[in-house]
Amino acid sequence: MxxxxxxxxxxxxxxxxxxxxFKLGLGKQHILAHDIGQGSQCRNLPTCRCEGLDLHFWRKMCKNCGCRMDEHDVVLPNEFDHAQIVIGRLFGAREHFEKVLTKPGMYKPNEQNETKENNMMSTRSQPTAVYNYKMASSDSESERGGSNNKENVQYAWAPLPDKNLVSRYMKALPEDERPLVGSKGEQNRKSRLQFQLPLYDCNVEDARFVEEKDVKTLQNFVENVRNNVIGVGRVVEIGKDSDNYGDNENTNEFEKSMTAALKGLKIGETDCKDCNEMMETGDIGVECHHHSTTDTYHPNCFRCETCRQLLVDNIYFFYKNKYYCGRHYADQLYPRCAGCDELIFANEYTFAEEKSWHFDHFACYKCDFKLGGSRYMTRDENPFCxxxxxxxxxxxxxxxxxxxxxxxxxxxxxxxxxxxxxxxxxxxxxxxxxxxxxxxxxxxxxxxxxxxxxxxxxxxxxxxx
Ligand SMILES: [Zn+2]
Ligand SMILES: [Zn+2]
Ligand SMILES: [Zn+2]
Ligand SMILES: [Zn+2]
Ligand SMILES: [Zn+2]
Ligand SMILES: [Zn+2]
Ligand SMILES: [Zn+2]
Ligand SMILES: [Zn+2]
Structure with missing residues (x-):
């Protein structure tokens, strides 16, 4: 000593x-039943002893284990896939998704859902997707465990029902990003869906903390997303005629050759917008036609400009000539509450700890005491009374x-x-x-x-x- x-x-x-x-106020207490995901297993097991998700009444956090909601294996009612709900809502095909497609299947716009809304979408690629898609794995490299036998593999999501393209597309992704059912990749896709596409950003009924007077603002926001912002990158073989659902092919081909000529490239060749490497004829790429813009990416380069996550299911939000996930598109237009994760449309809100909060949601992380105007302490970025x-x-x-x-x-x-x-x-x-x-x-x-x-x-x- x-x-x-x-x-x-x-x-x-x-x-x-x-x-x-900055501003203080008292609002009504919202306590709503929310059935989504209740009882879901926490993925942090066994370190985390969670008996199943018990969602806090406004934080997107489990009361049982303290982990985030998206760290739980959330199963949606009626076997919905989160992406189906988002596409259904934002591409004006809600009917199709919430009534017809309750079982695994494929989404391809057809004449029946050529509604007015779809016509407004005609300057953009229409989404195609297959959910729970089963196919034989390619014989050269089996996707699972290196066995050489032809095995059936199942993808929770695939961009289109074309076994050859799907197989080449998946191989272009890192292994843990391939949404193979039962794999790490499927879990990663689920987490990215929840993170990138908050359901309360795209539907008035799901935004529980939007005040009556701001509902219209949210509706306008959603309308603009539908009409001008959202799109789905299409998986194509560079230089081959892709299946242009609802697009005017002649115009596209003409535009493509003009673009190529201007860039001094052979027709079909193009640069990946992200890494700038040339993509040659026959390569697999993700192509976006967004109004007058056409951009091409390597499958593994099609990422959100802000979070750099792979854009889940190739769903993008186009803003100022860049591609974002839904979360980071919205974050550029409105503050997001650090408590409940919903967008804040009200002009007045609390700004504390360099984050934005609904008045009622700047509250003690343990006991929910509202901290507006009181002294508090922070630990691990959370406020406490x-x-x-x-x-x-x-x-x-x-x-x-x-x-x-x-x-x-x-x-x-x-x-x-x-x-x-x-x-x-x-x-x-x-x-x-x-x-x-x-x-x-x-x-x-x-x-x-x-x-x-x-x-x-x-x-x-x-x-x-
Ligand atoms: Zn002494
Ligand atoms: Zn839990
Ligand atoms: Zn947990
Ligand atoms: Zn690239
Ligand atoms: Zn992002
Ligand atoms: Zn909030
Ligand atoms: Zn407290
Ligand atoms: Zn003492």
Missing amino acids: TDVTSPVVDEKPCFGANPQI LDCYLKHFAKTCDTCQSKIGPDEKRLNYNETHWHAEERCFQCVQCKMNLIGKKFMLKNHKLLCSSQCKANYNSANPDDQL
Whole structure:
């Protein structure tokens, strides 16, 4: 044991000053039944002992285990696929998806759903997709375990029902991004669906915290997404005529050859918009026709400009000549509540900890006490009321064993803490105040000198230091 000088008294409060809460207000308490995903298994098992998702009434967080909702294996009612709901809503084919396609199958626009809305979409590629698509794996490289036998593989999603294209497309993706049923890739797809395409961004009924007066703003936002923003990249073989559902092929071919000529490329060749490498005739690419723009990407380069995740199911949101996931498109137009994850359309909201919050959602992470206007502490980026913080995180004084309040001066020495007061930081033997002086620490006892240590030991034969 060496004696060391007492640490400098730390006078700073151990939390940042309450940032100015710009606006405060009280709203109605929303408690809604939400059946989506209740009871779903947490994927962080076995580290996390979750008995099944029990969603907090407004945080997208599990009350049982504290993990995020998207860390649970959320199963939607009626075996819906999250992507089917989004495409159904945003491509004006809701009827098709929510009534007809309740079972695995394929989506291909047909005359029946050539509605007015679809005509507005005609300057863009129409989505094609197959869900739970079974096919024989290619014989050269079996997709599973390297076995050479022809095996059936099943993809939770595939871009189009063309075994050859699907197989080449999947091979162009990293293995853990291939949505092979039962694999890591399928889980990754599910997580990306939830993260990239929040359902409450694209449907008024799902946005639980949009106030009456702002409903119209959300409706306009959704309308604009449908008409001008959303699209699905099409998987094509570069230079081959792709199956142009609903597109005017002649115009596209003409545009393509003009674009190629302008770039000095042979027809069919093009540059990947992301990595700028040339894509040759016969390569597999993802092609986007968005109004007058045509862009081509390598399958593994078609990523959100902000989060750089692969755009799930090639669903993109086009904004200022760039491609985004739904979340990061919306985030450029409206603040998103750090509590409930929904967009904030109200003009007034709380801005704290460099994040935006609905008034009611800037609340203690443990007890939901509304923190607007009160003092709070942050830990791991989450706000806590003072009571909860003291209970769960405050340091205990090594001498008096009580919690050191956030405002109290304290002394820290390695992992040991004391109130910076004479009664808690004195020599156990001669009671000298040790703040700012040399001290020794032995069996949780403070000493000023080896002399006091010797005196203490002879006075306390049962407690030798
Ligand atoms: Zn859980
Ligand atoms: Zn968990
Ligand atoms: Zn590329
Ligand atoms: Zn993104
Ligand atoms: Zn909120
Ligand atoms: Zn609390
Ligand atoms: Zn103390
Ligand atoms: Zn002493």
